[in-house]
Amino acid sequence: QVQLVQSGAEVKKPGASVRVSCKASGDSFTSYEVNWVRQVTGQGLEWMGWMNPNSGKSASTQKFQGRVTMTSNASINTAYMDLSSLRSDDTAVYYCTRGLIIRGIIVNSYFWGQGTLVTVSS
Amino acid sequence: QSVLTQPPSASGTPGQRVTISCSGSSSNIGSNYVYWYQQVPGTAPKLLMYRNDQRPSGVPDRFSGSKSGTSASLAISGLRSEDEGDYYCAAWDGSVRVFGGGTKLTVL
Numbered sequence: 001q002v003q004l005v006q007s008g009a010e011v012k013k014p015g016a017s018v019r020v021s022c023k024a025s026g027d028s029f030t031s032y033e034v035n036w037v038r039q040v041t042g043q044g045l046e047w048m049g050w051m052n053p054n055s056g057k058s059a060s061t062q063k064f065q066g067r068v069t070m071t072s073n074a075s076i077n078t079a080y081m082d083l084s085s086l087r088s089d090d091t092a093v094y095y096c097t098r099g100l101i102i103r104g105i106i107v108n109s110y111f112w113g114q115g116t117l118v119t120v121s122s
Numbered sequence: 123q124s125v126l127t128q129p130p131s132a133s134g135t136p137g138q139r140v141t142i143s144c145s146g147s148s149s150n151i152g153s154n155y156v157y158w159y160q161q162v163p164g165t166a167p168k169l170l171m172y173r174n175d176q177r178p179s180g181v182p183d184r185f186s187g188s189k190s191g192t193s194a195s196l197a198i199s200g201l202r203s204e205d206e207g208d209y210y211c212a213a214w215d216g217s218v219r220v221f222g223g224g225t226k227l228t229v230l
Contacts, residue, residue, distance in 0.1 A: 035219065037167075044124060045159070045167065045210050047219035061218055095166055102178070108157070108219075109212075110178065112166040 002026040004096055004113035011119045017084040020116045022096030029077040030054040032099045035109055036070060036081045038092040048094075053079060086120045093117050125150060126211050126222035133228040139199040142225045144211030146192050154214040156194040158187055161224075162207040170209070171196060203229045 007021040022034065036048040049060030051070035058070040069082040079096055093115040100110035127145040134140040144156065158171035169178050171187040174194065186197045194213075198205055206229045211222040 044224040045212075045221045047212075047221065050219075059217060102172075102176075105173065107169070107172045107178070109159075110169050110172075112168070115166050 002098065002100070002111045004098060004111055006094075006096060006113040006116045009117040009119070011121065012086050014087055014120055014122055016086050016120075017082060018086060018118050020081045020083075020094050020096070020118070022079045022081070022113050024077045024079070024098060029072075030074050031101075032106070033108075034070070034072065034079040035097045036068075037095045037097060037109070039095070039115075040089070040092045046092075048081070051079065083118075086118075088120050091118065091120045124223040125215060125220035126213065128209075128211060128222035128225045130223070131226045131228065133230055134198075134201045135230045136201055136203065138201045139197060140201055140227065141198075142196045142209050142211075142227070144194045144196070144222050146194075146213060146215075146220075148192055150192075150213040150215035150220055151189065151194055152192040156187065156189050157212045158196045159210045159212065160205075160207055161210065167210065198227075201229055205229060 003025045005023045010018050012018050030053045033050045033052050035050045038046050051058035053072040060068045067084050072079040095115050096113040097109035098111045099106050099108045155173045159167040160170045161167040174189040175187040184200045208224045208226050210224045
């Protein structure tokens, strides 16, 4: 069974950067794109972007362009999401997600990590 | 303001049938598949439905999905207390994944 295990909670000051890691086990890491989704406490889900561990390609929503970097290290089955120039409104739980092939169809965001709380406070 | 529109809340009594709607536009629901996620408070979302009406393994057949034009809906029949939580619809809008604002389901 595929598992996505994320790094622990972080507390950062405004203007700093944060790195969230997402370690996959149970399946071929490079076969699926990794998506990143965040959720401000009490609010809904917000998609941030995706990265392809095989090609290294990534894309993010316009809101995060220039501030988010999504990478991976296939040798340790781990994806990373770096967010810079943190603001108080970046305080949220960040999730990594991965797909699964079902009857030849790639189903996006089938597996989810447990979430990483990032708190931005002075 | 979410791109996909969902009612903020829904409720029902055990055994009832409840429907949650998700309204979008031609650029998202109108031209792409709809996904549904269930989130129990304090836990990560769980995939409930993909490609409009396909249930992943392990999801009870009490859950069903449908799509028509630029709207989709999730129906839960035989409502149970463990169905309480937040439900989100999602779809691709061009190269961007968009979510609904979520619907909080209460089992009375």
